[in-house]
Amino acid sequence: MIEHMVMFKFKEQTTKEQKEEGMNRLKALAKVIPGIVDLQTNHNFSDRSKGYGVGLTVRFESRDSLETYGPHPEHQKVVTYLKEVGLEDTIVVDFEIQE
Incomplete structure (x- = not known):
């Protein structure tokens, strides 16, 4: 299993409502992109x-599921929205879960 972690930094003018909408759109990806076992997002x-x-x-x-996720059209729609509302930077960490 793979854990994918992302931290988002937004511009000051990005509203809480816009961030909430972004998180709701991210949550919806769990139902449309194959290979997602769990998806969580919230304010830090x-x-x-x-x-x-x-x-x-x-x-x-x-890892194949992670590789499918990045370019998936529904994921790219969310990325586009986040950039439109002021996404400034991200930090991404991916690692394999040892079982």
């Missing part, structure tokens, strides 16, 4: 966030 409450205000974790069945 850490005081060590360095401006990264939203977090996402996606658990995939395999």
Whole structure:
């Protein structure tokens, strides 16, 4: 299994409602992209966030599932929306879960 973690930094003018909409669109991907085992996203409450205000974790069945996710048209629609509302930067970490 693969764990995919993303931290999102938005511009100051991005509203809470726009971030909420982005998170709702991300959550919907779990129902349309094959290979997703679990998907969680929410606001980051850490005081060590360095401006990264939203977090996402996606658990995939395999590396192939992760590779399908990135270019998937529905995922790309969400990425486009996030950029439109002020996505400034992301940090991504992918690792294999040892069972």
